[in-house]
Amino acid sequence: MSSSDFTNSGSAQPPGPPLIGALLRMALETVQEEMLEALHAGGFDDLEPHHLTVLQYPGPQGLRPSDLAARLKISKQALNYKLGELERLGYLERLPDPDDLRFRRIALTERGRSIVPVIRAAVEATEREWARILGGDQLDRLRSTLLQLHDGGRTGH
Secondary structure (H helix, E strand, O other), X not given: OOOHHHHOHHHOOOOOOOOHHHHHHHHHHHHHHHHHHHHHHOOOOOOOOOHHHHHOOOOOOOOOXXXXXXXHOOOHHHHHHXXXXXXXOOOEEEEEEOXXXXXXXXXXXXXXXXXXXXXXXXXXXXXXXXXXXXXXXHHHHHHHHHHHHHHHHHHOO
């Protein structure tokens, strides 16, 4: 392979139109950008895009870090790094597990709980914009379809 094989890599044509996975990722990126913009406007300008992984619905509250890592499908080390950052920023803390003191549980602080309505308002605003573009019925069908795919994926169908 020569260096000329890489010179125009930024202008290479994609292999075709985006498939469903890419389209879902693009939609998610739009939602996350709106969330982060609202958080920054609301005074939470210390949050970065990668923090949203930990804070995503339904949130980390009450989970053991190992359980959250499994749910997010990331390594325990990667999660602990993110948790450490969010802890230093004052959004959460890791407290002793009352059921087994060898373990910790994640607890949102008051600051952490205060971002939840900001995030929800941002996503609701995005949904209203999408309803304006698509129409309310079509957005409702999209939501229903995504739930159906999620539920079907859980049952193995």
